[in-house]
Amino acid sequence: MKDAKRPYVICHMVPSLDGRIVTQGWKLPPRAMAEYERTAETYDADAWMIGRISMAPYAGKAKVPVRKAGAPIPREDFIARRDAESYAIALDPSGKLTWKSGSIDEEHVITILTEQVSDDYLAFLQGKGVSYLFGGKDSLDLKKVLAKLRKVFGIRKLLLEGGGKINGSFLAADLIDELSILVAPIADGGVGTPALFDVEGKRGRARHLKLVSVEKRSGDLLWLRYKPKR
Template sequence: MNEAKRPYVVCHMVPSVDGRIVTTNWKLPPSALAEYERTAQTFDADAWMIGRISMEPYAGKARVPSRKVPHPIPRTDFIARRDAESYAIALDPSGKLTWKSSSIDEEHVITVLTEAVSDDYLAFLRSKGVSYLFGGKTDLNLKKVLEKLRKEFGIKKLLLEGGGKINGSFLDADLIDELSVLVAPIADGAMGTPALFDAREGKGPARHLKLVSFEKRRSDLVWLRYKLKR
C-alpha cells in the first residue's frame, strides 16, 4: 500500500515494566501524566484515536431519541466538518457512545462505526454534529478506516492511544509505523489484564522493531521510540 494513502500512525502509551496498561491502581504522580501529554505533543499529530470504553468519560451521556418519522438512513459517511485543527476519533463499531457534544476541547469528534448500527443512532449523531465513518458491515476494516481519515479529513499523522485489543488489531494489520512508550517504574503483576498489544490468542503477529531513541524523563519514566521494520 502507498503509505501516503493513510495517516502515519504512532502508537503512544504508558505501560508498566511488565507491559500492562491498566493504570487505575498505579497511583502515578501528576508529573508522570503531564510527561505523557508533553511527549505526545512533540509528534504534532492531527488526530488521536481510542476505543469506546476509553472514550466514554469524554463523550458524556445524552439520550438517543426514537425518531417520529422513521425512514432508512443510507450507510454513507457523514462529514460534519473538515476544517478542524485536530480530531478526536472513537472506534465504536456498535454505536454505543452517547455524545453530548461534537467536540472535545475544541477537537472535532469522528466516530467509526459498522453498518449494523441503528438508524436512530445515526440520526442522533447527525443532530449532535458528530462526523461518522463506516468501517465495514459488521467488523471494522482498519486499513479502510485510515484511508478514509486521510481522504476525508486530511489527517496525516495519528496518535493511536487505544486499549490492548485496539493496539493489537493495528499491529496485526501492520498499520503501526512508530511505537512510543513511556515505561512507568511499576511492576504491575496482575494476571489477565490488558497488555500493550493483545492481538489474538495463540501465536501473535510478532512485528520486529528498530530502536530510534531512548531517554529518561521525569518521574523515572523511560521514553522509548521504535520504528516498525518492514
C-alpha cells in the same frame, strides 16, 4: 511514510515494566502523566484515536431518542466538519457512545461505526454534529478506516492510544509506523490485565522493531521510540 494514502500512525502509551496498561491503582505522580502529554505534543499529530470504553468519559451521557418514522438513513459517511485543527476519533463499531456534543474541547469528534448501527443512532449523531465513517458491514477494516481519515479529513499523523485489543489489531494489520512508550516505574503483576498489545483469536505474528531513541524523562519514566522493521 511509504503509504501516503493513510495517516502516519504512532502508538503512544504508558505501560508498566511488565507491559500492563491499566493505570488505575498505580498512583503515578502528576508529573508522570504530564510527561505523557508533553511527549505526545512533540509529534504535532492531527488526531488521536481510542476505543469506546476509553472514550466514554470524554463523550458524556445523552439520550438517544427514538426517531420519528421516515425513510431509512443510508449507510453513507456523515461529515459534520472537515476544517478542524485537531480530531478526536473513537472506534465504536456497535454505536454505544452517547455523545453530549460533537467536540471535545476544541477537537472535532469522528466516530467509526459498522453498518449494523440503528437509524436512531445515526440520527442522534447527526443531531449532535458528530462526524461518522463506516468502517465495514459487520466489523472494522482498519486500513479502509485510515484511508478514509486521510482522504476525507486530511489527517496525516495520528496518535493511537487504544486498549490492548485495538493496539493489537493495528499491530496485526501492520498499520503502526512508530511505537512511542513511556515505561512507568511500576511492576503491575496483574494476571489477565490488558497488555500493550493483545491480539484476539490466535497468537499474532511477532513484529521486529528497530530502536530509534531512548530518553529518561521526569518521574523516572523511560521514553522508548521504535519503528517496525519492514
